[in-house]
Amino acid sequence: MKKVILATKNKGKAIEFKEIFSQIGMEIVSLLDISESIPDIEETGETFEENARIKAEAIADRFELPVLSDDSGLEIDALNGRPGVYSARYAGLDKNDHKNVEKVLKELNGIETEKRTARFVCVLAFARPGIDTVMKRGICEGSIGKERKGEHGFGYDPIFYPKGYDRTLAQLLPEEKNKISHRRHAIDQMIDWLETEGKME
Template identity: 55%
Template sequence: MKEIIIATKNPGKAKEFVQMFEPLGYEVKTLLDFPELEDVEETGTTFEENAKLKAETISNILNKIVLSDDSGLMIDALDGRPGVYSARYAGEQKNDSDNMDKVLEELKTVPSEDRTARFCCTLAVAIPEKESLTFTGACEGVIMEEKKGTYGFGYDPIFYVVEEQKAMAELPPETKNKISHRAKAIQQLKMQIQDIF
């Protein structure tokens, strides 16, 4: 089995990558498999900068091809926030529930037609001694007024997917993994995956 290393310690993301790559014949390893490696500080101001930073740093240490993603929620009424700060929007401890509560509080006077948002994802593939590649995907939606559903992670319970007429957290993984921002970025990557590996 071919090995693919994902630069993440987020168990929710790790699970999604396994579900997407194992059927293609890849064994997925994450930073949870390399406990000696420290987290890469995300100092970029865009998803692309952060994704490349993580992938290239880990690739340089391991001297292997490393994939990283940086993703988040961009809400139009909040001028694109939480954006690159999505994971730690309510504080450094990265608490999904607190992050959602903060967003709902900030939007409480915003009418439903103005609650448009999108999940964005940039994947970076760092290849030793080559230029890194990036792939981007987005999923459009609306921020709901309350949490719904038990699937997924992050902001999924407050993100309404119009085409599915459900919250992202109400969609089973096989549906989410077809329509999500991460899925769309991975579909682009799949077109080049044979060349990369």
């Protein structure tokens, strides 16, 4: 099976990548699968693209191998796009999903349903030593609920209703989420690129 390194320490992301890539016969190896300890990479960028590039290139340089990374987050219209690139560390540097959700619910307190629109964004970067990094962006439109619902997924899934659904991403089965997610859309585009232009490089 063909292997690709994924520059992430996020368990929820790694599970979703493994599931989606297994469908095309590829194995994903995340930084959580590697016994070597890798220092955290500082996400100093102001955009998802900048941070995805920083993560993929740092790990590609270190291993001298092709590396994929994912920088993602939630943009809430009523909060002017926050938490955005700060989604992981919104309520503090300990990156606690529960506290992050709590903070968003508090900030949206009193805001009516129609004004709670939001989207998940996922930018994938594919870095290879000595070759320009390629990036693809996927989006999942939806809105923010008023309380947590569901046990699946990770991060902000329990409060995110994808457009057209009356269940949160955490109430959908993993295979349902993986058909419609921002991550899925970005991965589909990256796979298309790999199968067409990627082959010619």
